[in-house]
Every structure is written in structure tokens, then in C-alpha cells.
């Protein structure tokens with residue numbers, strides 16, 4: 001069996017969900033984008049935050065997964081799962097059982113602010129139910145609850161809990177997870193990619209890697225080979241674009257950039273707004289920058 005760092009390593013792209021002018025999911029654009037990215041990434045995430053999963057109903061989420069699987073038959077896929085209704089999550093796992101998947105990306109229950117003991121129970125219940133390994137999505141600024149190191153250490157004993165998408169914004173916790181748990185640690189904030197790899201993390205789930213995915217992969221490869229100066233050069237070249245993509249709430253920026261390149265329409269589904277004209281212009285200028293593509 002592949003080691004967990006091997007499976008959860010490298011650059012994963014959390015796919016946007018493109019929408020057509022009538023508001024429906026644009027499956028043609030989604031398939032084209034997945035097919036384009038697949039050869040350059042370690043894996044694709046479907047129905048993550050960037051995929052606006054909150055705005056898709058259950059049927060749409062499964063249809064999005066099916067389109068991506070059809071477009072990228074040999075690519076590793078992770079499916080985003082989350083919400084405060086545990087019964088609904090069990091139903092979703094049951095509906096996913098007929099699909100070919102590699103992992104679930106599971107957020108803590110948002111809004112209800114459970115205790116650490118309740119979070120441990122939540123993850124262990126889902127780990128028992130899931131036929132796929134689980135990546136814990138620690139993103140306190142979205143969910144309203146942060147997993148403690150002790151909670152991570154407890155759930156990491158479950159053989160199905162294998163990695164963390166680390167958006168905690170706490171380098172001490174990142175280092176503790178890397179050095180004192182068996183979990184593979186993936187940077188969940190695009191700007192933390194290089195720092196997380198330097199600490200010993202295994203990769204990233206990064207929305208901005210929709211653009212220049214080879215350059216993101218080059219950061220990872222350089223760090224794997226111990227070529228720090230090369231990793232810095234690639235990452236520093238990417239940094240202005242990464243920063244600008246998050247000037248407005250994700251995924252507005254990345255959708256605008258992909259629209260500028262003709263992959264998708266920039267629209268987001270309510271309650272999210274598409275990028276403003278100002279951000280679209282700044283991104284279009286940056287994407288025309290030849291050194292970035294180098």
C-alpha cells in the first residue's frame with residue numbers, strides 16, 4: 001500500500017465549479033478544466049470551498065464528481081464533505097459508495113462550535129463510516145472551531161484519518177502535527193506552501209494552482225530535492241499572483257483569472273459575488289506577465 005505521505009503529497013487543486021449564464025453547473029467547462037489540469041497535479045479536490053459546495057445541492061455535487069471522474073479517469077480525487085448534520089454526512093457517504101474516490105476532505109461542523117471531545121467523536125464516526133481515507137480540513141476562520149493538537153493526536157490514531165489540510169494559521173501547531181502525529185500535512189493556505197514544505201509538510205491544496213500548476217509542482221519538487229533557492233525562486237515568482245487572487249473572497253479571484261484565459265465564466269453562485277472589474281483587470285495584467293509563465 002502507498003504510504004500516506006505518498007498519497008497525500010504534492011500539489012492538489014480544489015476545482016472551481018463553473019456556472020453557465022442560466023445559473024446551472026457548466027459541466028462542459030468543468031470537464032475541460034479537469035482534463036487540462038489532471039496531468040500536472042497530484043490530485044483534484046471536488047466540492048471544496050473553492051468549488052462552492054455550499055451552493056450545490058446533493059444531486060449537483062454528485063454530478064460534479066461524476067463529470068470530473070469522467071474527464072480525469074486516472075487522477076486522484078478527493079471529495080469535500082462537511083456540515084453540522086451528521087446524519088446527512090452519513091447519507092452522502094452512502095451515496096458516494098458507488099463512485100471511485102481516493103479520499104474525503106472533511107470540515108468540522110460549522111456554526112455549532114462543538115467541544116474538542118465532540119469534534120473527536122465526529123471525526124471518529126465519519127472515519128468508521130468512510131471507505132476512503134479522511135483528510136481533516138482545519139479551517140477555523142470559516143467553521144468557527146479549531147481542532148486542538150490533542151484532538152488531532154486522538155483522531156490520528158484511527159487508521160482512516162491520514163492527513164490534514166492545514167488552514168489553522170498557527171505554525172506551532174503545523175510543526176507539532178508534522179513532528180508528533182503520523183498525519184501528512186498539506187498547506188491549505190496558498191501563501192503557506194513554501195513554509196509548510198520547509199517544516200516538513202508534504203504538499204498543498206491550493207486554489208491558485210489552477211494557474212501555472214507546473215510552477216507550483218516545481219516548488220514542491222525543488223523542496224523534495226533539497227534545492228531551496230530554486231523553490232524560493234518559483235514561489236516568489238508566483239507570490240504576487242497568489243496574493244492578488246485572494247484580494248476578494250475565494251473563489252471570485254480564481255474564477256476571474258480562469259475566465260480571462262477562456263476556461264470558464266467568472267460568475268459565482270449566490271451568496272458569493274463574482275470578482276469586481278478592478279480585480280479582473282489586475283489579474284489580466286498579471287497573467288500576461290511572461291516571467292511568471294517561465
Ligand SMILES: O=C(O)C1=N[C@H](C(=O)O)C[C@H](O)C1
Pocket residue numbers: 014045048049050051139142188189190205206207208250
Ligand atoms: O477549496 C479549497 O480546498 C481551498 N479553499 C481555501 C479557502 O478556504 O478559500 C483556499 C485554498 O486555496 C483551497
